[in-house]
Amino acid sequence: MIVVMKVGSPEPEISRISAEFQSWGLNPEKIVGKHKVVFGLVGETVDLDPLQIQEISPWIENVLRVEQPFKRASLEYRHGEYSEVIVSTPNGNIPIGKNHPVSIVAGPCSVENEEMIVETARRVKAAGAQFLRGGAYKPRTSPYAFQGHGESALGLLAAAKEATGLGIITEVMDAADLDKIVEVADVIQVGARNMQNFSLLKKVGAKDKPVLIKRGMSATIDEWLMAAEYILAAGNPNVILCERGIRTFDGKYTRNTLDLSVLPVLRALTHLPIMIDPSHGTGKSDYVPSMAMASLAAGADSLMIEVHPNPAKALSDGPQSLTPERFDRLTQELAVIGKTIGRWPQPQMVLA
Amino acid sequence: MIVVMKVGSPEPEISRISAEFQSWGLNPEKIVGKHKVVFGLVGETVDLDPLQIQEISPWIENVLRVEQPFKRASLEYRHGEYSEVIVSTPNGNIPIGKNHPVSIVAGPCSVENEEMIVETARRVKAAGAQFLRGGAYKPRTSPYAFQGHGESALGLLAAAKEATGLGIITEVMDAADLDKIVEVADVIQVGARNMQNFSLLKKVGAKDKPVLIKRGMSATIDEWLMAAEYILAAGNPNVILCERGIRTFDGKYTRNTLDLSVLPVLRALTHLPIMIDPSHGTGKSDYVPSMAMASLAAGADSLMIEVHPNPAKALSDGPQSLTPERFDRLTQELAVIGKTIGRWPQPQMVLA
Amino acid sequence: MIVVMKVGSPEPEISRISAEFQSWGLNPEKIVGKHKVVFGLVGETVDLDPLQIQEISPWIENVLRVEQPFKRASLEYRHGEYSEVIVSTPNGNIPIGKNHPVSIVAGPCSVENEEMIVETARRVKAAGAQFLRGGAYKPRTSPYAFQGHGESALGLLAAAKEATGLGIITEVMDAADLDKIVEVADVIQVGARNMQNFSLLKKVGAKDKPVLIKRGMSATIDEWLMAAEYILAAGNPNVILCERGIRTFDGKYTRNTLDLSVLPVLRALTHLPIMIDPSHGTGKSDYVPSMAMASLAAGADSLMIEVHPNPAKALSDGPQSLTPERFDRLTQELAVIGKTIGRWPQPQMVLA
């Protein structure tokens, strides 16, 4: 932690501040610059809050953090070794991580009825997906919009799982539903709007199911990793990060701006696996294939893609869903690049 | 709702779409432009989802909403009459709204101990505040930072209320705490990070206490009003909107960018009362007074200002808190403008 | 300048870097933290580029600037004394600055014809304005939109000046027009889109007319001050900063987001006078009055407000222009607050 003093800070105040830091068990090394005095705080500073330090004195101009604010999520925490999240599914254990083939998550935005979800599951499995996504509880901007079929949809997801053996990924919006969700889901999803719902993060952190945490619409990389840190700190080491587009100044053509640079950035900061969701990331099915290709080439560990048997009749998010036919073609295109870069699953893997 | 067809849309598809709209009970008026065909949908369109409509055909280029997506929050819903939220406090009923004097909410970010909160309450009451704010449950970016004293802090807020008669405003982060909070709070606060925690919105909407809903960090005006709509639709008509700064590209000097233009914008859209929080809005106590003055001059119905008896020792958000002395001076400065524009409370009101 | 080394940086590399800094004439003070080594660079660092330093070694994690990047624009440069820009007009010298009454700039977006501009000048002068704004050269998003009447409009501005004695503010878009503009304008305006047109900045910096520099649509405070620094460094000390709204994620109701917090932020950083333009800042005339009031209460030194005798027929930016009648009323409302806070011009000042 670096503490920058204002120009003209009085000497007694500088001494007082130095003593204050010492009383906290820190070693404040003072640097006298041409115009300003700066302290480098040596000691256990990771839990200190820069805002808190700033308030020690009105003469403090700025406090700059040198350490990252996250611990368990950091790559250093695992000494540079990338973690893998192994998801147990009826079709076997599927590992997600940098040293594994890319895994594909596909399915509709929301679960509508048994035929639809089972049919979609069969189609995406045939195309090569390892996981079925589908919302039982849906976060909707309007209270008058379809809110998901809730508990009954969980039963339908169970049926699709039984029919295909695919792993199930579904979103939790309310901690009160968590126990029911955990019975069916193989991965619990925390949505973008709840990325900083800290009460919920603590509660999913107390479960022993892997957690997929989507990046908030305007979450910085640090905030996103701190959200993951909440889950890790609660005892759950199986966290997957999922980029789904951020909010920027231009929403005319895409609903969000897919930030693919998180791939190299996160690789340098964290050991956690990284998934990309080009469907929410762009909001329009026409744009999904090229962004899926880009995600794969840039090094994603997993892709989440919306597929709907009849997008025109989807109860939510239709415009960003691919048809099963378009999804078939996309997985074939992805396979070409995936094999080239050595990240495509071998046929037997899925059956393992 | 306006549906814009792509250039070159085939005639049979245009007829099919028209028939589809009719089957929904809508009257699609077709306009044949120079290059494009456009439908104006007449009928009950307010609950329709533009994304849903877009999926009827790949030939639909765009769907433009003509109606606002919010109903109960709209100014039209009350035929142009602004609502007032009347908060019952030991010192009497305090009305918040466009046709009432500005009310002042002040207090620390988080409740630290009894002496501190009671002392702060006394100071801000003496300076003219009608409400005491103070967090029992704190949303913190880091799981390792102070999370608020929780239930015991609610007891301290009750003590401060008893000592001063001030109304209490405190934040709910977890629906499980709602019953305990409602026992003490006169206004329930939903924080920026939970603005789209729809489960929580429904639950506070089911209570009979006024709700203060802070704007999310990157929430559009429409999304914010739709969050209010969740509460209104759940049966609670007493909603106050609070602007607290949005996230923009420049965070070097201010933590957020206080968007004061919401004042004239919301006045034209909604009947709900509007509060401004310049403390979170700027994140630095030096900037609070001028932004408080601006808020008042621009027409705010209420101001929320952080005050801490000893900002240097605040357990959270210290740098944005005013000292009681600075707050005294600020209320005097505000009073000068407030009286000029006819929005300052008469002395007897506070004592009522 | 603070240089943060990566965890595990090898000792010889740290020594090499230290020697490199010394060879630059700097004194690198080394702090050995718990995990990281940090250098504080003492010496003449203000012109160093953090990016340049970072490239000395791949083991450098980050370079943090402690000094501000601007010099002549800084408040320290004038030892805490705020500057005033004195504009010579036929009606006398008008000072703009923190220690002077608020000055009002008003007029249409673009100069349309002699009758219109002279009439507008008379109306805004009668209402209390000291300056007439009006575009001869207009930056337009579309090449097919009206681009301003150019040189002939400069003649019309001269006529309005002669008729009223008001100071003239008009925008330069092309350095080739600068000489002609300088003959008429009392203040040269550099528009938001040219804020980082560094060639133009150098050229206006070489003139001896005051320069108004509008904040770029997504310019940080530092970038804006560095643009001013270009003009100051070229020898022109008379620079006025003008906030006109920034680009954020929500453009549905306002064209830009007026960032009024620049008022307290700039006051702490720079001695330069600050103008606010609520007309471009919001893009809608309905929102201008409350934002003008807010600007004044927050401490603006000058206000720029669009006024058009017939907004419905304005050739550009009509929707944000006030009618002369609405502008009359606004100046009366502003006067009430302006007198209260001691920033309103005395009647004789305008006539001086």
Next chain:
Amino acid sequence: MIVVMKVGSPEPEISRISAEFQSWGLNPEKIVGKHKVVFGLVGETVDLDPLQIQEISPWIENVLRVEQPFKRASLEYRHGEYSEVIVSTPNGNIPIGKNHPVSIVAGPCSVENEEMIVETARRVKAAGAQFLRGGAYKPRTSPYAFQGHGESALGLLAAAKEATGLGIITEVMDAADLDKIVEVADVIQVGARNMQNFSLLKKVGAKDKPVLIKRGMSATIDEWLMAAEYILAAGNPNVILCERGIRTFDGKYTRNTLDLSVLPVLRALTHLPIMIDPSHGTGKSDYVPSMAMASLAAGADSLMIEVHPNPAKALSDGPQSLTPERFDRLTQELAVIGKTIGRWPQPQMVLA
């Protein structure tokens, strides 16, 4: 163009507006909705300004554009056929466009000396680049930073061209330098900060050299295409669009956010070729390779990559430059994917 009237608009006003549109030669089709009246304007509306229309009456709530604001840049303008920009170089004509192999532009941020630029040109040519980039005139945030070697650097670029036959791409900042630049450059670059320097756009549009126009830091897709439209409208049909990262809320790890979704979005809107610059797009050389791979997989027509023989000594933008060795490796990695998707140049092409 769709004109939405406010709720409760008086019938005579609606008639008056309708007549006004007719007097403009438009056919206003009126739709009477449940709450609002809407006009669909049929006729020549592409040059109309929505803001202008809005001012016809205070009863107009909103004006929605149905046509795109750009004409010559639109895909429809060429009836769905993508254009190619053919650049004449000593090594032959290099076509850039959707139906051609990907072309690679590489080189340093700024031209430093003859040895450096010729050596870099040789290295990037050997690795497979067709174009050399290098700045003679540099836009720098600070007036005190290195501003480029100017005219003398143009001579060095000519020497590098002579030595290698590579096409030259260099930036114009001031129209006064245009003639000198055109003597050496095969493609004229307009930088992000000048994307809306409309005077400059008109002047490069009057030249007969291809123009590369970088997206402004916060330019919408529409604004970017309108900037291209300025050049096209001035008579120059050879325009290449270059994405170089946009400004968002998180600049901690990357300098900008590379918006790769422009690839599918622009493909649907415009016939113009698309280049991606992952070097400026991320600002850090570590992130460049994965973003270059992503760009190629997503369908870029050209890549611009900074390469510097000794990034640690680069006079500008060092941290984002690759070493020639890293660039060699990157082109090999790109070739693997490029061949797979059929976009990699055949060896003889470069020599053609």
